[in-house]
Amino acid sequence: SSELTQDPAVSVALGQTVRISCQGDSLRRYYASWYQQKPGQAPVVVIYDKKRPSGIPDRFSGSSSGNTASLTITGAQAEDEADYYCNSRDTSGNLYVFGGGTKVTVL
Amino acid sequence: EVQLVESGGGLIQPGGSLRLSCAASGFTVNTNYMSWVRQAPGKGLEWVSVIYTGGSAYYGDSVKGRFTISRDNSKNTLYLQMNSLRAEDTAVYYCARDGTTVGTFDIWGQGTMVTVSS
Numbered sequence: 273s274s275e276l277t278q279d280p281a282v283s284v285a286l287g288q289t290v291r292i293s294c295q296g297d298s299l300r301r302y303y304a305s306w307y308q309q310k311p312g313q314a315p316v317v318v319i320y321d322k323k324r325p326s327g328i329p330d331r332f333s334g335s336s337s338g339n340t341a342s343l344t345i346t347g348a349q350a351e352d353e354a355d356y357y358c359n360s361r362d363t364s365g366n367l368y369v370f371g372g373g374t375k376v377t378v379l
Numbered sequence: 380e381v382q383l384v385e386s387g388g389g390l391i392q393p394g395g396s397l398r399l400s401c402a403a404s405g406f407t408v409n410t411n412y413m414s415w416v417r418q419a420p421g422k423g424l425e426w427v428s429v430i431y432t433g434g435s436a437y438y439g440d441s442v443k444g445r446f447t448i449s450r451d452n453s454k455n456t457l458y459l460q461m462n463s464l465r466a467e468d469t470a471v472y473y474c475a476r477d478g479t480t481v482g483t484f485d486i487w488g489q490g491t492m493v494t495v496s497s
Contacts, residue, residue, distance in 0.1 A: 302481070302482055303481055303482065303483075305481075305482060305483040305484070307484070314473055314487040314488065314489055314490055315424065315473075315484070315487055316487070317483055317484065317485055320479060320481065320483035321479070321481055321483070325485065355423075357423065357424050359424075359426070359482065359483075359484070360482050361481075361482040366429075366435075366437050367426070367429070367437050367439070368426040368429060368477075368482060369426060370416075370423065370424040370426055371423075372423050373423040373424070
């Protein structure tokens with residue numbers, strides 16, 4: 273198995289840029305995916321394999337280097353306030369793993 | 380429309396059993412990697428189990444030996460049989476599809492709540 277580590281919380285001023293990171297050994301081999309979850313709702317994928325699914329605003333972008341993946345929100349909007357989770361395959365490739373989540377507050 | 384609909388959650392006593400169902404529409408469960416993911420109240424997402432297209436199944440350490448994932452191709456439905464339930468299994472249980480095969484859950488159900496309490 274393996275673990276993914278995220279900062280618990282970050283804040284960003286309206287219209288500014290915020291970067292959320294996700295660290296783990298499995299990210300050296302597997303792409304990270306990023307999910308947005310608002311209260312009472314199921315998660316929604318916003319970035320996978322550094323790509324954006326259709327319908328996701330282009331202010332969301334993903335990058336990675338070594339054992340760290342990042343989600344960047346450029347020009348954060350009020351509706352971006354949510355919990356964000358990363359995930360990937362684990363180091364064995366058979367299981368999945370999630371990060372602990374980052375709460376993003378838009379000020 | 381591509382969607383997943385879970386059912387079967389409820390209140391169950393510790394040590395009891397429960398079976399969750401996840402009905403798929405718009406795609407077939409046996410041609411996709413299908414998982415269960417849970418979220419305890421106020422906590423983060425925890426991957427629980429996966430069944431691959433070939434039928435291989437894997438489990439997280441916290442449920443191994445107690446939970447069993449399966450599917451019924453004729454009903455296009457995914458299941459999670461949960462035995463020996465504990466208070467710490469209390470959570471919203473989501474079924475999710477890894478439609479990309481790179482570890483991304485692209486389709487999620489709305490979730491079903493399981494409460495383990497006496």
